[in-house]
Amino acid sequence: MARYTGPVCKLCRREGMKLYLKGERCFKDKCAFEKKGYPPGQHGQMRKKISDYGLQLREKQKVKRIYGVLERQFRRYFDRATRMQGITGENLLQLLERRLDNVVYRSGFARSRKEARQLIRHNHFLVNGRKVNIPSFLCKEGDVVEVKEKSRDIAAIKESVETAEGRGLPEWISLDKTNFKATVNRLPVRSDINYDVQEHLIVELYSK
Structure with a gap:
């Protein structure tokens, strides 16, 4: 690639x-x-x-x-x-914004989109309970993105989740830090993109 x-x-x-x-x-x-x-x-x-x-x-x-x-x-x-x-x-x-690597980054599971792509490629994430290792996968409203249970002890992921709120979470995503889950509450709109x-x-x- x-x-x-x-x-x-x-x-x-x-x-x-x-x-x-x-x-x-x-x-x-x-x-x-x-x-x-x-x-x-x-x-x-x-x-x-x-x-x-x-x-x-x-x-x-x-x-x-x-x-x-x-x-x-x-x-x-x-x-x-x-x-x-x-x-x-x-x-x-x-x-x-709907790309899986962006959702993982925006949710706070990774500190950059590059790191998010690497983690996704290495099979550390589930979408609605199913393994997805394609960074360009487009998330939909209601999708639940979570870290696999075996991957929750990875230092990079744990540290990133702990500092996620400091970097800012978008309104269209909700994060459950305890269970390492993020839910796409709605599709992003222009006002959600602050670049x-x-x-x-x-x-x-x-x-x-």
Whole structure:
């Protein structure tokens, strides 16, 4: 499976915002974005005039990097969003939020989406009592995501659950810390997504 394997802190610097790709490190002073809040590279600190196309491209890249999705899969999500009722940009963000790796991260079982994908791939989670090891699995309203009983002693999961409330839990998910269960109370809406994203620019880019 193709995936980005380069330095993730450079991605935050390139997009000009924290993408929270390294878990707890992103909340500390060691965060590279806090030290160098400008794009990486020799000309990173130069002021550049960005074209309309450049703005649209940067917005697409930002969302792809937040959710850890590569181009081909991201385009499939967009095509599906266009066929759904409602606003295409909001539909796109909702589909990305419903991914199992995002739900695991948002519920507090992992400190980053990358860590969530690894835990899912290693068969540590159940959805409605059944094993699911596909990070892109789309959760529905009423789904219950839980850590397998044998996996509840994993240090990374235990530590992440303990600090979950400090990172903030979305309103559309409820967490039962005692039983290591999270319930999707409803599908996410635009107001639940607190990232600085202008999804209409992505729609404009793909609509050309």
